[in-house]
Amino acid sequence: MQKDRIEYAIYFATKAHKGQKRKIEDIDMIFHPFTVGMLLQRNNCDEDVVIAGILHDVVEDTPYSFEDIEEQFGKKVRDYVYDASEPDKTLEWEERKKHTIEHLEEAPLGSKLIVACDKISNLEDLYECIEKYGEEKAWSSLKRGKEKQKWYYTSVYKSCIKNQDENHPIFKRYKKILEKLF
Numbered sequence: 001m002q003k004d005r006i007e008y009a010i011y012f013a014t015k016a017h018k019g020q021k022r023k024i025e026d027i028d029m030i031f032h033p034f035t036v037g038m039l040l041q042r043n044n045c046d047e048d049v050v051i052a053g054i055l056h057d058v059v060e061d062t063p064y065s066f067e068d069i070e071e072q073f074g075k076k077v078r079d080y081v082y083d084a085s086e087p088d089k090t091l092e093w094e095e096r097k098k099h100t101i102e103h104l105e106e107a108p109l110g111s112k113l114i115v116a117c118d119k120i121s122n123l124e125d126l127y128e129c130i131e132k133y134g135e136e137k138a139w140s141s142l143k144r145g146k147e148k149q150k151w152y153y154t155s156v157y158k159s160c161i162k163n164q165d166e167n168h169p170i171f172k173r174y175k176k177i178l179e180k181l182f
Contacts, residue, residue, distance in 0.1 A: 005073070006041075009051040010034070012072060016062040024129045024141045032121050033057055039117040043170050048073075049110040052080030056114055060085050083111035084118060093143055097152045104159035112160040116174045119156055123177040130181075150182045 013033050020029035037054035045053075051073055058064050059081060066085075070078035083103065086096045104115060129138040139146050157178055161171050 009054040013054050016058045035121045036117045048076045052077045053114045056084040083107045084114045101155045101159050105162050113170050116160045116170050120174050
């Protein structure tokens with residue numbers, strides 16, 4: 001019996017992220033991609049978008065490649081994961097973030113929704129950590145401080161809504177968490 005594609009994506013991502021932890025709290029990394037996938041599914045995104053949401057960090061954070069993603073899940077999922085990934089982790093933080101912002105402007109809606117859900121998950125986790133531990137500890141756990149993070153997350157939001165309906169429930173949730181944090 002063949003596994004459902006979404007179930008297989010969960011299995012694949014769980015194996016790929018085994019042993020990895022989130023930056024701020026001692027929580028397994030896999031919680032984040034699951035949250036992204038669930039947000040996408042709850043907002044009626046198609047199966048390929050949901051799968052790519054679950055797999056969005058696999059190439060960035062594990063030994064797997066875009067070719068592995070395409071082989072297991074198809075070209076469309078691979079392309080969505082590509083759009084949600086930073087191209088070169090050896091570049092400086094600012095260069096990587098500028099690339100993401102520019103690339104997203106012309107990306108398809110599915111890619112924009114995946115990235116928006118990724119950012120929603122990150123920012124909502126950050127907000128919870130601020131509530132729990134205070135601003136200093138939460139912001140200091142990130143590579144750049146509050147002002148640089150504000151620039152990045154706000155710029156990504158603007159790229160996501162470019163040529164899209166900003167009243168989409170995912171974009172509205174993204175804007176709401178931006179307003180709460182910044």
